[in-house]
Amino acid sequence: MAIPMPGNGWEGEHNRFRIGVRARSFVPSTPGTNEPDSMTNDQALPRQTTEVLRKMDDEALIIAFQNGDLDAYRFLVERYQERIRNLLYSIFHDRDYIDDLAQEVFIKAYQALPRFRFEASFYTWLYRIAVNKSRDELRKKKARRFFSFQTLDEGVEKELNTRLSVQPENRDSNELVALGLQTLPEKFRTAVVLKDIDGLSYEEIADVMQCELGTVKSRISRARAMLRKALKPLMEEVHS
Amino acid sequence: MKKMNTQKLDALLSQYVDGVLSESEAQRVETMLAEDASARQQVEELKSLKGLLGTQPKLNPDIGFWTRLSVTMQEQKQEEMNLLPFPRKYLPALSVMVTAVAIVAGTVIIQNRMQVAQFFSEKSLAVRSVYENKILQGSLLPLFSKVDKESALQFSLFGTLMLDNKTETALHVDEQSEKGYRIEVGNNLKRNTTRVTFDRFVAEVKPSEKQRKIIDSLLELTGRRIESSVLIGENNTMAIAPDLPKLNRLMVTNIASCLEPLQRVNFERLLEAHDAPYTVMASHASAEKTQTYCQSIPKYPQSDRFVIITPDTMMYSRIHVDFDSLRWQMEKNFVNAAFRREAMLKKIMARHFQRLPSNLPFQSPEQIFNGGEFFSVEINVPHDEDTQQQMHAVVQPRIQKHILLPGRSNRSTRMQIWKDTASGDPLP
Numbered sequence: 001m002a003i004p005m006p007g008n009g010w011e012g013e014h015n016r017f018r019i020g021v022r023a024r025s026f027v028p029s030t031p032g033t034n035e036p037d038s039m040t041n042d043q044a045l046p047r048q049t050t051e052v053l054r055k056m057d058d059e060a061l062i063i064a065f066q067n068g069d070l071d072a073y074r075f076l077v078e079r080y081q082e083r084i085r086n087l088l089y090s091i092f093h094d095r096d097y098i099d100d101l102a103q104e105v106f107i108k109a110y111q112a113l114p115r116f117r118f119e120a121s122f123y124t125w126l127y128r129i130a131v132n133k134s135r136d137e138l139r140k141k142k143a144r145r146f147f148s149f150q151t152l153d154e155g156v157e158k159e160l161n162t163r164l165s166v167q168p169e170n171r172d173s174n175e176l177v178a179l180g181l182q183t184l185p186e187k188f189r190t191a192v193v194l195k196d197i198d199g200l201s202y203e204e205i206a207d208v209m210q211c212e213l214g215t216v217k218s219r220i221s222r223a224r225a226m227l228r229k230a231l232k233p234l235m236e237e238v239h240s
Numbered sequence: 241m242k243k244m245n246t247q248k249l250d251a252l253l254s255q256y257v258d259g260v261l262s263e264s265e266a267q268r269v270e271t272m273l274a275e276d277a278s279a280r281q282q283v284e285e286l287k288s289l290k291g292l293l294g295t296q297p298k299l300n301p302d303i304g305f306w307t308r309l310s311v312t313m314q315e316q317k318q319e320e321m322n323l324l325p326f327p328r329k330y331l332p333a334l335s336v337m338v339t340a341v342a343i344v345a346g347t348v349i350i351q352n353r354m355q356v357a358q359f360f361s362e363k364s365l366a367v368r369s370v371y372e373n374k375i376l377q378g379s380l381l382p383l384f385s386k387v388d389k390e391s392a393l394q395f396s397l398f399g400t401l402m403l404d405n406k407t408e409t410a411l412h413v414d415e416q417s418e419k420g421y422r423i424e425v426g427n428n429l430k431r432n433t434t435r436v437t438f439d440r441f442v443a444e445v446k447p448s449e450k451q452r453k454i455i456d457s458l459l460e461l462t463g464r465r466i467e468s469s470v471l472i473g474e475n476n477t478m479a480i481a482p483d484l485p486k487l488n489r490l491m492v493t494n495i496a497s498c499l500e501p502l503q504r505v506n507f508e509r510l511l512e513a514h515d516a517p518y519t520v521m522a523s524h525a526s527a528e529k530t531q532t533y534c535q536s537i538p539k540y541p542q543s544d545r546f547v548i549i550t551p552d553t554m555m556y557s558r559i560h561v562d563f564d565s566l567r568w569q570m571e572k573n574f575v576n577a578a579f580r581r582e583a584m585l586k587k588i589m590a591r592h593f594q595r596l597p598s599n600l601p602f603q604s605p606e607q608i609f610n611g612g613e614f615f616s617v618e619i620n621v622p623h624d625e626d627t628q629q630q631m632h633a634v635v636q637p638r639i640q641k642h643i644l645l646p647g648r649s650n651r652s653t654r655m656q657i658w659k660d661t662a663s664g665d666p667l668p
Contacts, residue, residue, distance in 0.1 A: 074306055074310075077305070078305075078306055081302065081305045081306070081309075082298075082301055085299055086299055089299050098299075099308075103308065103309050107309070107313060107316070110313065173292060174292070174296055177296065178296065192293070193293075195258070196289075196290050196294055197293050197296055199294075217251060217254075217255060218247075220254060221247075221250045221253075221255070222247070224250070224254050224289060228286070228289060235285045235288070238288045
């Protein structure tokens, strides 16, 4: 297995000699083929390799990646990008925002993957990166809000309350729930999103959020209590 | 069953809904639910909340995600490559070399640290003294330093600033000329303008606490602006920011606009009694616009063009002045600066400026020499239309009798800097 060397970039030892000769595409051609650089073009890769890689499970792909087959990363990305994008969407509820953020998550993962130790499953590890990233992002947002003297949360709450006051038949309960989520503090929001939207288990959430199991349980129950309170009129209607 | 606190109950029911309780715990909850309607309601709500969250709409699949991601990564790598102009494999060697050089240099420096320290302190002292000399002996110095509230008020109301109280020498600005502004230095300019103290102003106009604060800060700003508008330098040079005369009118407008209509009448009475150059219209406009006016007093002259007057020439030229460091130097070397200012004033009063040669650039045909004022500059700058309109609402020039007296111009040294209105540049 390639040992990541300090200072030789993201890609591990195997690729070191290639850099500097000329600017190469991020996806290198498979050993033995000297085809022109290709980033996205399936035809440029031997068909068989692609098929083989596509069928491999996460672990095998990571091992292949760590052994120098950088193409393997593409299949990991394609396997998880939708889940990561949806996770970020549930946390931020902002379509414009998540594309860049998801890219950053996968770039971070690419840089860190040579050091992946198989202590957790790949997707909990990936989720951890995404959750950390969104936490940083929310902090930045908070800082910006502080400097612009606006309170974003108040804006969300106002919006939620106006929507709640609309006639029941004219409002979109999905939208209300999404707004309700936005009113929760980051820790609670992430926990409940991971549990109820992504369907992770308590243990997995503890792993992703790097905290105790008991903490996860209390965060989720408190998040639900807050949501019930925020969405009170909606909850009452559902049960009347 | 024993009553438990809300948080514990929330947690228990939440885990019950998730189905993660042990069998005995679940049993316990079910017994409780059978007895407690509100708990039942809560469980129902939790279930539907879970359902609502679970059915949140998903984003549409993003087919181009990988393409965009790989392009981004490619670009990032390209940037990194551009930062490193040579193959990355030499990086370790380079870092070893850099470390070696640093260690050698460090050893040398430590061994000779006394000499090195001395070298640097000598150099920095030299640089500092050059800088201070340049400011204090060489180029420029504000003629007015620490303009106090009274002087600022005097200037704001009458456009007059005392240079020397004994000889009653003053700098006077006005906007009477149709085309532009006039700046004069002389000792008979005071005429009928007696001093209006700030206390007198307060007694007449009776501003409220808030208005007083606004006026105070306006005066403070005016002081600052005057300080940076009139500069003196080597060889009896004097530099005046040509937009200084605007400040008089601007201040009258500013003060008037933060007053209520009745106070404005009192203010006008005060101005009239002292024959101030501007008259305040009785207007019912509210005092709300003040803040925009306050912002319209820039701390420093807007343009880097100054009228520069030396004993034998006069020009309109750009000079770059770093006002902040000038202020800083002034505060640091106040005594020295004050001394130089005194010397400069003496020279002005010794009428150095009267010995003007006949071949002045920009001089007007009707330039007449006489010694009423020490000098007078008329700058023909087209009025800024916007500010002009803004101000006309409240403040108008007062028609003063002495201005209309024939022959006054015969007693003054007047030079005119003509400004070509079409091109906006002074001639030639």
